[in-house]
Amino acid sequence: MYIRKYPTSSTKSALSTIIIPMAEQLNEYSGKATMEKITSLAKRRGFVFQSSEIYGGQSGAWDYGPLGIELKNRIAGAWWKEMTQLHDDIVGLDAAILMHPRTWEASGHVENFTDPLVDCKKCKARFREDQIPEENLAARKCPECGGEMTDTRKFNLMFKTHIGAAEDSANVIYLRPETAQGIYVNYKNIIQSNRMKIPFGIAQIGKAFRNEIVTKNFIFRTCEFEQLEMQFFVKPGGDEEWFNEWRKRRWAYYEKMGVKMDHLRWHQHGSDELAHYAKDAYDIQYLFPMGWRELEGVHNRTDFDLKRHTEYSGKDMQYIDQDAGNERYIPYIIETSAGLTRTLLMILCDAYDEEKVADKGNDDDWRTVMRFHPNLAPITVALLPLMKKDGLAELAKDIRNELKEDFATDYDQSGAIGRRYRRQDEAGTPFCVTVDYQTKEDGTVTLRFRDSMEQVRIPKEELAARLRKEIKAYKRER
Numbered sequence: 001m002y003i004r005k006y007p008t009s010s011t012k013s014a015l016s017t018i019i020i021p022m023a024e025q026l027n028e029y030s031g032k033a034t035m036e037k038i039t040s041l042a043k044r045r046g047f048v049f050q051s052s053e054i055y056g057g058q059s060g061a062w063d064y065g066p067l068g069i070e071l072k073n074r075i076a077g078a079w080w081k082e083m084t085q086l087h088d089d090i091v092g093l094d095a096a097i098l099m100h101p102r103t104w105e106a107s108g109h110v111e112n113f114t115d116p117l118v119d120c121k122k123c124k125a126r127f128r129e130d131q132i133p134e135e136n137l138a139a140r141k142c143p144e145c146g147g148e149m150t151d152t153r154k155f156n157l158m159f160k161t162h163i164g165a166a167e168d169s170a171n172v173i174y175l176r177p178e179t180a181q182g183i184y185v186n187y188k189n190i191i192q193s194n195r196m197k198i199p200f201g202i203a204q205i206g207k208a209f210r211n212e213i214v215t216k217n218f219i220f221r222t223c224e225f226e227q228l229e230m231q232f233f234v235k236p237g238g239d240e241e242w243f244n245e246w247r248k249r250r251w252a253y254y255e256k257m258g259v260k261m262d263h264l265r266w267h268q269h270g271s272d273e274l275a276h277y278a279k280d281a282y283d284i285q286y287l288f289p290m291g292w293r294e295l296e297g298v299h300n301r302t303d304f305d306l307k308r309h310t311e312y313s314g315k316d317m318q319y320i321d322q323d324a325g326n327e328r329y330i331p332y333i334i335e336t337s338a339g340l341t342r343t344l345l346m347i348l349c350d351a352y353d354e355e356k357v358a359d360k361g362n363d364d365d366w367r368t369v370m371r372f373h374p375n376l377a378p379i380t381v382a383l384l385p386l387m388k389k390d391g392l393a394e395l396a397k398d399i400r401n402e403l404k405e406d407f408a409t410d411y412d413q414s415g416a417i418g419r420r421y422r423r424q425d426e427a428g429t430p431f432c433v434t435v436d437y438q439t440k441e442d443g444t445v446t447l448r449f450r451d452s453m454e455q456v457r458i459p460k461e462e463l464a465a466r467l468r469k470e471i472k473a474y475k476r477e478r
């Protein structure tokens with residue numbers, strides 16, 4: 001949702017009463033992850049690096065390494081499949097990041113997409129007003145140094161730049177702060193080109209930019225991020241039913257992805273959080289190591305956006321229902337809006353586990369294992385020859401070549417086999433295949449399962465079918 005509203009201190013306690021759990025949920029974080037461990041593993045294993053690190057880093061921006069981009073693509077792919085392939089009434093779109101500046105006047109972003117900011121005159125620290133303790137705010141005293149605080153002022157979160165050679169006000173352009181508006185301005189094009197009939201949806205994955213002041217907690221809140229948004233167009237009057245339907249579907253989706261369901265809950269927006277256009281709004285919150293935080297919003301945006309675009313563009317945004325005697329109306333919109341990069345952080349935290357696997361009294365007793373769903377794991381299967389010599393490496397590479405058309409594979413021949421398993425556990429690889437001397441004799445390999453560490457011996461010809469079966473039947477035990 002784009003017009004940000006934060007609960008005021010007087011309503012913060014009241015808001016906690018409208019948190020709606022769907023399953024037995026935890027009160028406190030009980031997992032093994034900490035933000036420090038996640039950040040360090042992400043860097044060590046090539047999931048996420050700090051942007052421009054050699055220059056001291058760029059705050060609010062992160063780079064996705066070899067495992068990170070695979071994970072990000074799989075999360076995006078799973079969402080895309082869920083929203084388009086599995087729904088006959090939803091189509092996709094990839095709109096430009098740069099849009100006509102009138103778009104953002106119509107949407108209300110130019111006027112309203114602001115955060116309330118307060119500065120300390122002494123130490124120069126900057127805070128969002130809602131994050132300052134009540135007593136400090138009342139006394140206008142800095143929570144960090146006790147210095148005098150400025151009055152609250154509105155700070156627009158849109159990145160503003162210029163298009164073309166002249167840097168004047170006629171050439172102002174914004175980096176989009178949400179992908180939704182690209183969908184609204186194209187909704188008539190899509191109806192015409194694809195013969196869509198209401199109710200129908202448009203899905204989009206893309207970058208969004210917000211000039212966030214507080215960007216702590218790794219990739220949770222960044223200035224450049226990606227969104228997974230779906231806008232569903234419905235007849236006015238049918239909006240409440242569709243709103244509830246989409247809440248159900250989005251909840252079921254996380255269950256299907258294998259997310260720990262006791263780490264999810266609903267949070268309904270209170271009246272002072274609700275954007276002016278929204279009739280109802282619920283967030284799906286996840287229990288991160290730093291506490292419950294928003295993961296995705298499901299919003300009933302009414303006919304606000306399309307009405308505003310009619311007003312600002314002069315174009316008729318009404319839907320003409322040919323099956324109902326050419327009845328005309330501006331559709332209502334149900335939005336499901338999740339952050340792709342924030343979902344990636346959630347998946348990292350959700351998958352992270354530490355397990356005692358031996359009792360020798362050294363560091364090797366413990367393994368760190370990323371329990372990704374096999375559909376999301378950056379590497380599905382790793383090929384490990386027991387030795388480099390005697391033709392085992394060649395044999396393992398041949399098997400890899402046979403599997404790589406259908407699975408994301410890796411190959412590792414360096415170090416003791418136990419260490420190689422640990423490396424794959426940390427990367428979240430659900431299956432390892434070891435090739436040894438017996439393979440040369442009878443063509444069998446060892447298939448090792450990440451979660452249980454169980455090993456089975458099977459003919460190499462059966463590998464592909466077995467992997468497919470295991471992926472389909474996967475259920476997380478821990």
Ligand code: ATP
Nearest residue numbers: 001002220221222225294295296297337338339342
């Ligand atoms: P928040 O309250 O966390 O700032 P929001 O209510 O402003 O989020 P929306 O505008 O509803 O968020 O955006 C939809 C989703 O996009 C959010 O649920 C979140 O997952 C993601 N998102 C929003 N802002 C950011 C950001 N700065 N960095 C990463 N992801 C973000």
